[in-house]
Amino acid sequence: xxxxxxxxxHQVTQMGQEVILRCVPxxxxxxxxxxxxxxxxxxxxxxxxxxxxxxxxxxxxxDQFSVERPDGSNFTLKIRSTKLEDSAMYFxxxxxxxxxxxxxxxxxxxxxx
Amino acid sequence: xxSVAQPEDQVNVAEGNPLTVKCTYSVSGNPYLFWYVQYPNRxxxxxxxxxxxxxxxxxxxxxxxxxxKSQTSFHLKxxxxxxxxxxxxxxxxxxxxYFNKFYFGSGTKLNVKP
Numbered sequence: 001x002x003x004x005x006x007x008x009x010h011q012v013t014q015m016g017q018e019v020i021l022r023c024v025p026x027x028x029x030x031x032x033x034x035x036x037x038x039x040x041x042x043x044x045x046x047x048x049x050x051x052x053x054x055x056x057x058x059x060x061x062x063d064q065f066s067v068e069r070p071d072g073s074n075f076t077l078k079i080r081s082t083k084l085e086d087s088a089m090y091f092x093x094x095x096x097x098x099x100x101x102x103x104x105x106x107x108x109x110x111x112x113x
Numbered sequence: 114x115x116s117v118a119q120p121e122d123q124v125n126v127a128e129g130n131p132l133t134v135k136c137t138y139s140v141s142g143n144p145y146l147f148w149y150v151q152y153p154n155r156x157x158x159x160x161x162x163x164x165x166x167x168x169x170x171x172x173x174x175x176x177x178x179x180x181x182k183s184q185t186s187f188h189l190k191x192x193x194x195x196x197x198x199x200x201x202x203x204x205x206x207x208x209x210x211y212f213n214k215f216y217f218g219s220g221t222k223l224n225v226k227p
Contacts, residue, residue, distance in 0.1 A: 031213050043157070043203060043217040056214065091157060095213050102207065102215075104149075106156035 002026040004105035006092050012111045013082055021077045021108045025094030029101070032075045033093040034067065036060065037107075043091065049075065082112045115140045115208045117187075119218035126194045127226055134189040134221045136204030145207040146187045147215070148178055152200045160202075163187060174198070194225045 005024040013019050025032050034046040047057040049067055064080045075094075079086055089109050095102040117138045126132045138144055148160040161172025168180045178189045189202060204218040 033214065035215070040201075040220075042219045043205075043215070045214045045216070048214055089156075093215075097213075102213065104157045104159075109154070 002103070004092055004094055004103045006090075006105035006108050008108060009106070010109045010111070012113060015084060015112055016081050019079050019082055019110065021079075021090050021092075021110070023075045023077075023092030023094075023105055024073055025075050025092070026101070026103055027073070029094035029096055029103075031055075031095045031097070032067075032069070033095070034077045035091040035093065035104075037089040037091065038085075039088065046077075046090075079110075082110075084112050086110060087112045115206045115216045117146075117204045117206050117216060117218040119202075119204055119221045121221050122219075123222045123224065125224045125226065128196050129193050132191050132194040132198070132223065132225070134202050134204075134223060136187045136189065136218060137185050138187060138204075138206050139185065140206055140208075142210055144180075144187075145209060146178075146180065147205045147207060148172065148176070148187075148189050149203045149205060149217075150200050151203065151220075157203070160189070194223075196225050196227055199223055199225045 007022045032049040035043050036046050037043045045058050047061045048055045066078045068076050089107045091107045092105040146163045149157040160176050161170050163170045163180045171177045176191050201220050201222050203220050205215045207215050
């Protein structure tokens with residue numbers, strides 16, 4: 001069964017550093033997403049991406065965040081200057097249109113020290 | 114706006130007993146409802162979904178969920194709990210009308226004791 005692949009599985013970074021989280025969505029999916037889960041809390045929507053642009057973003061997704069689809073297969077989330085409170089599990093997802101398939105990746109655990 | 118509520122932060126059950134994890138939803142339009150399970154330091158694992166059809170949905174690992182339109186509920190159930198079922202369970206609704214994003218509940222920690 002096709003999977004959404006996220007790398008790395010765990011990243012530790014120093015406060016103020018830039019990080020890039022990487023995702024390879026399912027190849028025939030058209031919509032791409034990032035979600036965030038602070039330890040032990042609910043999973044929250046960050047951003048959706050369609051047709052090479054952001055289609056929706058939450059209030060969490062401020063100017064320090066950006067997303068990109070640099071080539072035909074990767075989808076990245078960049079955090080420009082990390083803060084301690086950015087420590088969380090970040091999930092990538094991709095979906096077909098309508099009620100079609102929707103798949104979450106296994107997540108990247110980001111630890112900011 | 115779409116939302117789901119999980120009224121219990123934690124559910125404790127003895128191994129072998131039936132378990133129920135509650136979820137209620139609020140959606141405009143037809144609900145697309147899901148249950149995910151998360152083990153410690155792991156990702157989200159799909160359990161089951163309701164889109165249309167039978168109100169009783171069967172999923173992975175012996176779990177099932179009952180869609181109740183009048184009560185706007187989608188409770189997760191299992192006839193006989195296992196210690197290995199101990200995990201964090203999330204109910205979610207998918208909003209296909211607007212770029213397909215998921216709204217997750219706050220999660221319920223299931224503790225199954227031997």
